[in-house]
Amino acid sequence: MTSVAHPIHQQEFVKPDGRPLTLYGLQPIVVTSEIPSPSPEPVDARPVMRWHPLRGEWVMYAAHRLGRTFLPPPEYNPLAPTADPEHPTELPRGTYDLAVFANRFPSLTLDAPKPEGGPAHTRAGVGACEVVVFSQNAAGRLADLSDAQMSLLLSVWADRTSRFAAGGIIQSVLAFENRGVEVGVTLHHPHGQIYAYDHLPPVAMRMLDMARQHHSETGNPWLADFVADEREAGERTVHDEGLALSIVPPFARYTYETWILPARPVSLLSELTDDERDAFARTLKDALLRLDALFGVRMPYLMTVHQAPLDAPHPEFPLHIELYPYLRAAGRMKYLAGTEQGAGEFANDKFPEVAAAELRKVTLEDV
16 A cells, blocks of 8 residues: 655644643644643652662652542543633644643653762663643544554654654653553543653663674574564464554463564664555554454553664664553453562463464454
8 A cells, every 4th residue: 555645744832831742733733722731830850760789670769740640530631622721731722633742740851850868879860751642532542543643643753752862861762552540541531651761771671682682693683584484474463564564473471462563674663664654553553453342342451662772773673563452351351460570471371373363353343
């Protein structure tokens, strides 16, 4: 399928409390109200990080997050466009598709002050946290975006990553979505988040190490060999767009874990061509719809977008999206218990080949 080029429009604003807001759209941005903020007071976040000597990783502490909004009624939805100026939300009224703003309750900030006192190996929580609002429709879901809007979202993630890379402080960017109260969502309005780290977190570091090892041993990018192997096997492929595909990986930790992969190995979203980005977007939407149709309920899930570290070019790193659905069967949650939390090794109730076959059989009509 050949893509139709969609121009991307964006406009920058500053909220009354000083936080930046960027609106993105497929049409020119039109704002019909004042730029709001739930509070005019500047955010006073002082996040701290402490080193875990046995796990070799940082732990973030952000006490101010205890006051963040928790499952408000619809009339107090902070991610909806402001309806009443006396009760401002995070977003203005107007014509736009997506919005990105600095999180009011961040776990990391670029200007985090050096902590006073504390144990050894304590430092400022330097980084950034952004909220990505997928739609003005409070009752919607990510899968309800049009193909063009889904492609726009990929472009927005790429744009935010490029901005962080240009600043010279951030080394790793993770875009993600938590969906469902089962996974701890505190706002139902469809949205995701972006965490930008001034260091390489453990998962990104391990992925990079393993991708480097594969490239050193074979001379090939891991993603190229993986896609070729999975296409040849066929039994774990859920949907194949040609330029992108979705699979239940042979090493799936969650029962219906689904990966979205570009057919051509790239390391960053910004490296996708227009056609590749559109195919990637359609494949992601297809995967989300299948998960919701599987048991006839909105599947609680965690979605993570994995891109290469930003400290240097890493062509061996595999760009991909991972979906972790939290239902292992109808009405049955997957909980991370003893072996997952204590040993770091997952127990899965179903082979990936069986799960992929079930997802392929799903009918997407009227989902």
